[in-house]
Amino acid sequence: MSVDHKPHPKPAQYVQIALVLGVLTAIEVALYYTEDFVGVFTDPLLIILAVGKFVIVVGWFMHLRFENSLINKFFTGGMILALILFAIVMFERAAANFI
Amino acid sequence: MSDSHSYPHEPTGVETRKLGFWIFLSTEILFFGTLITTFMIFKGRDFPGIKLTDVYDIPFTSVSSFVLLMSSLTMVLAHNALENNDQEKTRVWLLSTAMLGAVFLAGQIYEFTEFYHKGFELSSNIFSSTFYVLTGFHGLHVFIGVVLLLALWGIGQRQKGLSLDGGMNLEFVALYWHFVDIVWIVLFTVVYLI
Numbered sequence: 446m447s448v449d450h451k452p453h454p455k456p457a458q459y460v461q462i463a464l465v466l467g468v469l470t471a472i473e474v475a476l477y478y479t480e481d482f483v484g485v486f487t488d489p490l491l492i493i494l495a496v497g498k499f500v501i502v503v504g505w506f507m508h509l510r511f512e513n514s515l516i517n518k519f520f521t522g523g524m525i526l527a528l529i530l531f532a533i534v535m536f537e538r539a540a541a542n543f544i
Numbered sequence: 545m546s547d548s549h550s551y552p553h554e555p556t557g558v559e560t561r562k563l564g565f566w567i568f569l570s571t572e573i574l575f576f577g578t579l580i581t582t583f584m585i586f587k588g589r590d591f592p593g594i595k596l597t598d599v600y601d602i603p604f605t606s607v608s609s610f611v612l613l614m615s616s617l618t619m620v621l622a623h624n625a626l627e628n629n630d631q632e633k634t635r636v637w638l639l640s641t642a643m644l645g646a647v648f649l650a651g652q653i654y655e656f657t658e659f660y661h662k663g664f665e666l667s668s669n670i671f672s673s674t675f676y677v678l679t680g681f682h683g684l685h686v687f688i689g690v691v692l693l694l695a696l697w698g699i700g701q702r703q704k705g706l707s708l709d710g711g712m713n714l715e716f717v718a719l720y721w722h723f724v725d726i727v728w729i730v731l732f733t734v735v736y737l738i
Binding site: 453455456459460462463466467470473474476477478488491492494495498499502503506507513515516519520522523524526527528530531534535538 | 557558562563566567569570571572573574576577578580581584585602603606609610613614616617619620621624627718719722723725726729730732733734737738
């Protein structure tokens with residue numbers, strides 16, 4: 446197993462990360478209110494911002510980027526399975542095969 | 545969340561408790577993934593007339609989201625303080641996290657009450673059912689997190705200090721709390737903004 450000795454962030458860096466998360470949230474809300482102006486790009490941008498916030502919290506606050514690769518694989522595996530489930534159901538819904 | 549030490553006595557090279565907890569979080573992803581998928585299937589399938597999405601209070605929910613995000617900051621600061629064996633700061637940040645979690649929960653109760661008074665009950669229509677089940681299960685997770693945080697804080701007070709060794713310690717509670725936060729990051733976008 447790989448052993449990573451990258452140092453964890455310091456408290457001041459954690460505060461900076463939290464500020465970034467706060468700014469991203471503010472951008473999300475701004476996008477919501479400017480949907481008429483931003484148009485079809487609104488939803489993709491909102492998804493990108495949410496993914497960015499997700500990665501920041503998992504990587505830095507949960508320290509996954511500093512963890513053993515086995516832990517990474519289990520967590521990523523759960524994510525991939527959930528996304529596959531979501532994609533299949535949404536595809537079926539779009540094809541109007543049920544409901 | 546401590547540095548990735550090697551555990552030569554463990555066949556996986558990872559502390560078994562920590563690996564087990566991450567596997568548990570992985571199953572929680574599937575749990576919420578299923579609920580989110582169900583929500584998305586029925587999103588917008590209200591009865592004719594006023595829709596649940598029409599009564600969303602986005603500014604209020606945005607503030608709630610910000611509060612929960614900041615609770616992740618206080619949580620990681622508690623963990624950092626404990627790694628530096630600063631028991632006083634650990635307790636202060638733990639209590640701060642629990643308080644922020646309680647504020648988020650109070651906001652959710654207020655929101656649910658408002659929706660209820662506007663005619664949206666659990667059984668009003670299939671969309672409101674999926675909304676309450678999804679956000680309600682998240683709220684339940686936050687509640688469990690607050691209880692765990694207060695329990696840790698109480699143990700820290702009684703035993704004059706916490707440790708990162710043994711039992712359901714601060715590291716696992718922190719992982720759980722951050723997980724609750726990342727679920728809300730997804731829900732805020734999927735349920736309220738899109």
